[in-house]
Amino acid sequence: MKKWRQGAAITETRDGDSLVIVHDDPVALAQMARQIMDDVYQAPGQPRLRMALHYGEVQTRERPEDPVAVIAGGDAILCTARVEPHVEPGQIWATEEFRQELSRKPSLWRTTPVPGPSGDRFNVKKEGGTEPDLWVRLYRLEL
Numbered sequence: 001m002k003k004w005r006q007g008a009a010i011t012e013t014r015d016g017d018s019l020v021i022v023h024d025d026p027v028a029l030a031q032m033a034r035q036i037m038d039d040v041y042q043a044p045g046q047p048r049l050r051m052a053l054h055y056g057e058v059q060t061r062e063r064p065e066d067p068v069a070v071i072a073g074g075d076a077i078l079c080t081a082r083v084e085p086h087v088e089p090g091q092i093w094a095t096e097e098f099r100q101e102l103s104r105k106p107s108l109w110r111t112t113p114v115p116g117p118s119g120d121r122f123n124v125k126k127e128g129g130t131e132p133d134l135w136v137r138l139y140r141l142e143l
Contacts, residue, residue, distance in 0.1 A: 020071055020080075022058050026102040029053060030109050030141055033092050041090075048090035052083035053141070055097040082124035082134055096137040111139035 019036075023029040033051045040049050056076035060069040071077060079095060087093045094102070099111045116122040121135045 018084075020077065022060075022071065022076075025105070026053075026055060026098060027105045027107040027109065030092065030094075030102065030107070033141075034143070037090070037092065050084055050087035050089055051092040052080040052087055053092065053094040053098045054079040054083065055095070055101040079124070079134070079136065082126060083122075083136065083138065086122055086124060086138070092141040093138050094141055096139070099139050102141075108143055110142050112142060114138040114140055 021032060037049050040047055054076045057074040058076045059072045059074040061072040063070055093114060102109060121137055123133050123135050125131055125134045
Protein backbone atom coordinates (compact mmCIF):
# COMPACT_ATOMS: atom_id res chain seq x y z
CA MET A 1 0.00 0.00 0.00
CA LYS A 2 2.90 2.38 0.66
CA LYS A 3 3.73 2.27 -3.04
CA TRP A 4 0.37 3.76 -4.12
CA ARG A 5 -0.62 6.11 -1.32
CA GLN A 6 1.06 9.28 -2.62
CA GLY A 7 -1.08 12.30 -1.88
CA ALA A 8 -3.50 10.40 0.35
CA ALA A 9 -4.49 12.15 3.55
CA ILE A 10 -4.71 8.92 5.54
CA THR A 11 -4.07 5.26 4.83
CA GLU A 12 -4.84 2.45 7.26
CA THR A 13 -4.71 -1.31 7.08
CA ARG A 14 -7.30 -2.95 9.30
CA ASP A 15 -7.61 -6.53 10.52
CA GLY A 16 -5.05 -7.68 7.97
CA ASP A 17 -7.53 -7.98 5.11
CA SER A 18 -8.95 -4.50 4.58
CA LEU A 19 -7.56 -1.08 3.88
CA VAL A 20 -8.93 2.43 4.02
CA ILE A 21 -7.56 5.30 1.95
CA VAL A 22 -8.76 8.88 2.32
CA HIS A 23 -8.00 11.18 -0.61
CA ASP A 24 -9.47 14.46 -1.87
CA ASP A 25 -9.03 13.58 -5.55
CA PRO A 26 -11.50 10.95 -6.83
CA VAL A 27 -9.42 10.24 -9.95
CA ALA A 28 -6.32 9.56 -7.85
CA LEU A 29 -8.34 7.35 -5.50
CA ALA A 30 -9.80 5.32 -8.38
CA GLN A 31 -6.31 4.90 -9.84
CA MET A 32 -4.92 3.78 -6.47
CA ALA A 33 -7.72 1.24 -6.11
CA ARG A 34 -6.99 -0.18 -9.56
CA GLN A 35 -3.24 -0.36 -8.97
CA ILE A 36 -3.65 -2.06 -5.60
CA MET A 37 -6.08 -4.54 -7.15
CA ASP A 38 -3.61 -5.30 -9.96
CA ASP A 39 -0.71 -5.75 -7.51
CA VAL A 40 -2.68 -8.14 -5.28
CA TYR A 41 -3.79 -10.16 -8.32
CA GLN A 42 -0.10 -10.85 -9.07
CA ALA A 43 0.22 -12.81 -5.80
CA PRO A 44 0.13 -16.62 -5.91
CA GLY A 45 -3.41 -17.88 -6.46
CA GLN A 46 -4.39 -14.60 -8.16
CA PRO A 47 -6.64 -13.26 -5.37
CA ARG A 48 -9.33 -10.81 -6.44
CA LEU A 49 -10.20 -7.87 -4.21
CA ARG A 50 -13.52 -6.07 -3.90
CA MET A 51 -13.26 -2.29 -3.71
CA ALA A 52 -15.92 0.24 -2.72
CA LEU A 53 -15.48 4.00 -3.20
CA HIS A 54 -17.61 6.76 -1.70
CA TYR A 55 -17.30 10.51 -1.44
CA GLY A 56 -18.32 11.97 1.90
CA GLU A 57 -17.38 13.01 5.39
CA VAL A 58 -14.48 11.28 7.17
CA GLN A 59 -13.89 11.97 10.85
CA THR A 60 -10.35 11.78 12.18
CA ARG A 61 -8.61 12.01 15.51
CA GLU A 62 -5.01 12.09 16.67
CA ARG A 63 -3.54 9.18 18.58
CA PRO A 64 -2.45 10.08 22.11
CA GLU A 65 0.99 8.52 21.60
CA ASP A 66 1.82 10.43 18.40
CA PRO A 67 0.34 13.26 16.31
CA VAL A 68 -0.66 11.00 13.40
CA ALA A 69 -4.29 11.36 12.32
CA VAL A 70 -6.31 8.15 12.28
CA ILE A 71 -9.79 7.50 10.95
CA ALA A 72 -12.47 7.70 13.62
CA GLY A 73 -15.56 7.24 11.43
CA GLY A 74 -17.86 9.30 9.26
CA ASP A 75 -20.37 8.84 6.46
CA ALA A 76 -17.78 7.76 3.89
CA ILE A 77 -16.38 5.03 6.12
CA LEU A 78 -19.82 3.70 7.07
CA CYS A 79 -21.06 3.70 3.49
CA THR A 80 -18.00 1.97 1.97
CA ALA A 81 -18.05 -0.67 4.72
CA ARG A 82 -21.70 -1.41 3.89
CA VAL A 83 -21.20 -1.38 0.10
CA GLU A 84 -18.05 -3.55 -0.06
CA PRO A 85 -19.74 -6.92 0.67
CA HIS A 86 -22.02 -6.36 -2.36
CA VAL A 87 -19.13 -5.75 -4.79
CA GLU A 88 -18.24 -8.57 -7.18
CA PRO A 89 -14.68 -9.89 -6.64
CA GLY A 90 -12.22 -8.24 -9.01
CA GLN A 91 -14.34 -5.11 -9.42
CA ILE A 92 -14.40 -1.55 -8.14
CA TRP A 93 -17.83 -0.13 -7.36
CA ALA A 94 -18.63 3.46 -6.45
CA THR A 95 -21.61 5.27 -5.01
CA GLU A 96 -23.55 8.02 -6.78
CA GLU A 97 -21.72 10.61 -4.64
CA PHE A 98 -18.33 9.33 -5.76
CA ARG A 99 -19.51 9.16 -9.37
CA GLN A 100 -20.61 12.79 -9.25
CA GLU A 101 -17.23 13.92 -7.90
CA LEU A 102 -15.38 11.79 -10.45
CA SER A 103 -17.40 13.35 -13.30
CA ARG A 104 -16.15 16.82 -12.29
CA LYS A 105 -12.56 15.86 -13.11
CA PRO A 106 -11.03 14.96 -16.46
CA SER A 107 -10.26 11.24 -16.56
CA LEU A 108 -10.55 8.08 -18.64
CA TRP A 109 -12.75 6.39 -16.02
CA ARG A 110 -16.27 5.36 -17.00
CA THR A 111 -19.06 4.31 -14.72
CA THR A 112 -21.68 1.70 -15.51
CA PRO A 113 -24.80 1.40 -13.35
CA VAL A 114 -25.04 -1.82 -11.36
CA PRO A 115 -28.64 -3.07 -11.26
CA GLY A 116 -29.81 -3.56 -7.70
CA PRO A 117 -32.27 -6.03 -6.29
CA SER A 118 -34.75 -3.16 -5.92
CA GLY A 119 -34.49 -1.52 -9.31
CA ASP A 120 -31.56 0.84 -9.47
CA ARG A 121 -30.69 0.89 -5.75
CA PHE A 122 -29.21 -1.38 -3.09
CA ASN A 123 -30.13 -1.39 0.58
CA VAL A 124 -26.66 -1.81 2.09
CA LYS A 125 -27.82 -1.77 5.70
CA LYS A 126 -25.98 -4.32 7.83
CA GLU A 127 -27.97 -7.56 8.02
CA GLY A 128 -29.49 -8.31 11.42
CA GLY A 129 -28.58 -4.88 12.79
CA THR A 130 -30.74 -2.12 14.17
CA GLU A 131 -29.42 0.64 11.94
CA PRO A 132 -31.79 2.30 9.47
CA ASP A 133 -32.00 1.38 5.80
CA LEU A 134 -29.19 2.77 3.65
CA TRP A 135 -30.27 2.91 -0.01
CA VAL A 136 -27.54 3.69 -2.56
CA ARG A 137 -27.07 3.68 -6.32
CA LEU A 138 -23.92 1.82 -7.31
CA TYR A 139 -21.70 2.02 -10.39
CA ARG A 140 -18.90 -0.20 -11.65
CA LEU A 141 -15.71 1.74 -12.45
CA GLU A 142 -14.02 0.82 -15.72
CA LEU A 143 -11.13 2.19 -17.71
